[in-house]
Structures are given as C-alpha cells and as structure tokens.
Amino acid sequence: MEFQLSTILRAVHILTAALWLGAAALLTLYIMPSIRSAGAAGGSVVAESMRRGLGAFMASVAGTTILSGAWLYWIRYQMLGASGMHSTGGIVLTLGALAGFVAMMIGGAVLGRISRELGELAGAPANETTQARIAALHRRGAAASKVTLTLLIVALLLMVFSRSF
Numbered sequence: 001m002e003f004q005l006s007t008i009l010r011a012v013h014i015l016t017a018a019l020w021l022g023a024a025a026l027l028t029l030y031i032m033p034s035i036r037s038a039g040a041a042g043g044s045v046v047a048e049s050m051r052r053g054l055g056a057f058m059a060s061v062a063g064t065t066i067l068s069g070a071w072l073y074w075i076r077y078q079m080l081g082a083s084g085m086h087s088t089g090g091i092v093l094t095l096g097a098l099a100g101f102v103a104m105m106i107g108g109a110v111l112g113r114i115s116r117e118l119g120e121l122a123g124a125p126a127n128e129t130t131q132a133r134i135a136a137l138h139r140r141g142a143a144a145s146k147v148t149l150t151l152l153i154v155a156l157l158l159m160v161f162s163r164s165f
Contacts, residue, residue, distance in 0.1 A: 006075050013068040017100075020061040021152045024107075028145040036138045043122030043134060050119045055112055062104040069097060089165030096158030103151035106144055114141040 035042035073093070077085055084090055114137050121137075124130045 006072065009068050009072050009075070013065060013072055016061045016065040016068065017156065020058070020065050021149075021156060023058060023061065024103075024145070024149045024152055028142075028149045032138075032142060032145055036142070040126055040131075040134075043118055046115055047119035047122040050115055055115060059108060059112070062107055066101060066104055069100065073097060087165065089162045092158050092165060093162035096155045096162060099151045099158065100155035103148045103155065106148045106151070110144040111141060111148065114144070 035045050038045065076090075076093070080087075080090070085094065118134065118137050118141070121130055121134055
C-alpha cells in the first residue's frame with residue numbers, strides 16, 4: 001500500500017508542479033507583458049481570465065502541489081527519520097520545498113490580489129488616476145510574477161538535485 005500511495009502522490013505532485021510552473025512561465029513571460037502592452041484593453045483580458053477561473057486554476061495546482069509534496073515529505077521523514085532529513089539530499093529537498101511554499105504565498109497573496117484589482121479596474125472610468133493605478137499594479141505584478149517564477153524554477157531544480165545525494 002505504501003509503495004502505491006507514494007507512487008500516486010509523486011505522480012500527482014509532478015503533474016501539478018509541471019502545470020503550475022508552465023502556467024507561471026506562460027503568464028510571466030508572455031501573457032502579462034501582452035496585457036500591459038494592450039493598455040486599457042488589457043484590463044478586460046484580466047477580468048475575463050479571472051471570470052473563466054484562472055485564479056482558481058492557479059490556486060488549485062499550487063495547493064495540490066504543496067499538499068502532495070508535504071505528504072511525500074512526511075513519508076520520507078517516516079522512512080529516514082530526522083537524521084535522513086539532515087543529510088545533504090534532505091536539506092536540498094527542504095530548501096526546494098520552502099521555495100515552492102514561498103512561491104505559493106506570493107502567488108496567492110500578491111498576484112491574486114493584483115489580478116482581482118486589475119479585473120475590477122477594467123470597468124472603471126478611464127481617467128488619469130485609474131490609469132496610474134493600473135500601471136502601478138502592472139509593475140508590481142510583473143515584479144512579483146518574476147520572483148514567483150524564479151522560486152518555482154529553484155524549487156524544481158533543488159528537488160531534482162536532492163535525488164542525487
């Protein structure tokens with residue numbers, strides 16, 4: 001039973017991590033810059049993306065990745081004990097897990113809030129104050145998105161390398 005459970009958990013963890021990283025890369029490198037370039041029309045794209053469930057998708061793949069990873073971490077701890085988790089591989093794995101967790105926190109707390117606010121501003125009158133707020137949100141979102149994507153890449157690499165020790 002344990003082998004089957006850990007195999008299923010690992011498959012779920014890898015699949016959802018791949019979806020999360022791929023979506024984050026697509027949003028950070030292509031979609032968000034395109035929305036910024038579209039100006040006022042970009043707000044309606046954000047609003048429609050949120051209406052179609054982009055926020056729920058990102059939250060669900062991030063949450064499933066973190067929960068399945070925590071469960072796998074617990075299984076590893078049960079098998080190896082504290083001394084195994086203090087090995088080089090265990091420390092590298094822990095750092096990868098922390099990077100993923102911080103990425104989820106930034107994605108949910110910062111990027112989620114920015115996306116919701118941009119969606120709300122899409123219907124606001126196009127005055128100078130609104131445009132300044134939208135520009136500020138885009139800058140903040142771009143910075144947070146780059147940090148999140150970097151953390152996800154670091155998490156992936158550290159978890160891959162942890163298996164080498």
